[in-house]
Amino acid sequence: MTKPFTLLSELENEDGEPSHLKKSKIISLLKKKFDFENSHLRPPNIKDKGILAKCFGYFAPEQAKELGIYPYFRAIEAIDGCHVVIDGKSAISVSTNNYLGLAQDPRVVEAARDALEKFGIGCTGSRFLNGTFDLHKTLEREISSFLNREDTIVMSTGFQANQGTIACLLGRKDVAFSDRENHASIYEGCGVAPGKTVRYQHNDMDHLEYYLKKYSDVEGKIIITDSIFSMSGDIANLPAIVKLAKDYGANVMVDEAHGLGVMGENGKGVASYYNLEDEIDIYMGTFSKSLGSIGGVFFAKGQNTRVIHPKNSGGFFFSPPPPPPHFRGTSGVGGLVYVPGRGVKWGGEKPFLKRGFFDMGFQVNNNSIPIVPIKIGEEALTLYMNRLLFDDGVFAGVAVSPVVPPLNAMIRTSYTSSHDQKDLDKVLGSFRKLGTKLGIIPK
Ligand SMILES: Cc1ncc(COP(=O)(O)O)c(C=O)c1O
Numbered sequence: 001m002t003k004p005f006t007l008l009s010e011l012e013n014e015d016g017e018p019s020h021l022k023k024s025k026i027i028s029l030l031k032k033k034f035d036f037e038n039s040h041l042r043p044p045n046i047k048d049k050g051i052l053a054k055c056f057g058y059f060a061p062e063q064a065k066e067l068g069i070y071p072y073f074r075a076i077e078a079i080d081g082c083h084v085v086i087d088g089k090s091a092i093s094v095s096t097n098n099y100l101g102l103a104q105d106p107r108v109v110e111a112a113r114d115a116l117e118k119f120g121i122g123c124t125g126s127r128f129l130n131g132t133f134d135l136h137k138t139l140e141r142e143i144s145s146f147l148n149r150e151d152t153i154v155m156s157t158g159f160q161a162n163q164g165t166i167a168c169l170l171g172r173k174d175v176a177f178s179d180r181e182n183h184a185s186i187y188e189g190c191g192v193a194p195g196k197t198v199r200y201q202h203n204d205m206d207h208l209e210y211y212l213k214k215y216s217d218v219e220g221k222i223i224i225t226d227s228i229f230s231m232s233g234d235i236a237n238l239p240a241i242v243k244l245a246k247d248y249g250a251n252v253m254v255d256e257a258h259g260l261g262v263m264g265e266n267g268k269g270v271a272s273y274y275n276l277e278d279e280i281d282i283y284m285g286t287f288s289k290s291l292g293s294i295g296g297v298f299f300a301k302g303q304n305t306r307v308i309h310p311k312n313s314g315g316f317f318f319s320p321p322p323p324p325p326h327f328r329g330t331s332g333v334g335g336l337v338y339v340p341g342r343g344v345k346w347g348g349e350k351p352f353l354k355r356g357f358f359d360m361g362f363q364v365n366n367n368s369i370p371i372v373p374i375k376i377g378e379e380a381l382t383l384y385m386n387r388l389l390f391d392d393g394v395f396a397g398v399a400v401s402p403v404v405p406p407l408n409a410m411i412r413t414s415y416t417s418s419h420d421q422k423d424l425d426k427v428l429g430s431f432r433k434l435g436t437k438l439g440i441i442p443k
Contacts, residue, residue, distance in 0.1 A: 007030070034063055082415075091393045178197055224255070227269055280301075379407070385438055388434045
């Protein structure tokens with residue numbers, strides 16, 4: 001029989017029972033084996049020269065792999081709802097954004113198969129030259145009507161939608177006010193744009209107002225925020241943002257990547273939840289979460305989608321859209337029409353889950369959305385806990401620095417309509433067992 005994975009023999013007594021070591025002691029034992037903070041800062045070996053030398057200066061992944069705690073790029077071999085097989089082992093996945101379970105929905109698969117047979121596997125060109133199919137136009141019309149927008153553009157990914165839109169919007173004299181926890185694609189868009197970006201503290205409306213005051217003389221101002229922050233699972237304070245935007249003459253752009261399908265009337269997003277749809281100037285959404293597919297969408301009030309131009313939105317103009325099956329799968333029968341009936345209604349259905357984590361002593365966010373980050377703190381401890389969870393049958397994601405600030409590592413769990421009570425009880429049970437074993441929560 002394969003010996004169970006153990007990095008710290010000190011944690012097991014002869015009977016395999018958990019030890020009673022304190023968390024600080026466990027961290028110091030782990031740090032002797034895996035020095036996350038320093039391992040990726042070591043200078044490259046002196047004999048590695050030239051532009052590629054930097055490839056050899058980053059040790060953390062190799063070290064983590066050797067120790068068996070590397071959590072990324074794990075290949076899923078089979079999937080059935082929230083159940084996956086990895087390395088031949090079955091586990092419940094709490095590492096997915098398939099909130100409504102649409103990615104494997106038989107109706108979606110059927111629609112996608114239809115398009116595959118009709119159009120083949122790709123568009124073979126960028127949308128503006130020869131890669132626009134009627135599928136794209138249909139999807140754009142559907143989204144415009146679903147979200148009550150006049151104009152919508154569908155792109156290859158949400159990343160490109162954010163990056164390409166912001167890069168075009170933010171001219172030389174303009175200023176963007178961006179929440180510090182915004183998605184990387186917003187950072188990228190701001191980075192490429194000629195205008196200035198200031199980053200306000202996460203969800204801190206006083207800090208946002210401080211910057212709006214500071215730049216009140218600037219004519220072109222836009223506040224950019226995720227509606228639901230992908231790591232913390234926090235919800236943006238849209239009512240306050242909209243009010244500040246009005247007070248200071250700014251526009252508002254909202255990234256509804258995690259809001260679409262989850263919050264608001266029929267899953268229309270956080271702006272809809274707050275009844276603020278008409279106050280938002282630019283919306284961005286993605287098909288890669290609730291809609292279970294791939295593709296990004298940018299929708300705007302009036303004719304604002306005209307802002308997109310080839311100079312700064314190369315990802316849209318010079319790259320093909322996702323293949324026809326994905327568009328068909330996302331469209332009509334496969335995607336949006338299901339949202340009204342399929343909303344995960346997270347707050348109403350599974351509140352015991354957050355309560356369960358909270359009662360165990362984990363810090364969890366106090367809202368009603370499907371992202372539940374479990375903050376652990378120290379990186380090595382987080383990676384170790386994640387490995388033990390997998391061995392116990394729970395597949396979760398991990399966020400470490402630089403995705404989150406150093407020593408703020410977390411196990412990011414997320415839930416879908418496919419998780420039933422038994423799955424969730426199992427997840428809570430594993431977190432309880434391993435959290436106490438590693439001294440993260442009290443016994
Ligand atoms: C908040 C947020 N915005 C944008 C994106 C990018 O979307 P896509 O996955 O379609 O590239 C993501 C994806 O992780 C996200 O979480």
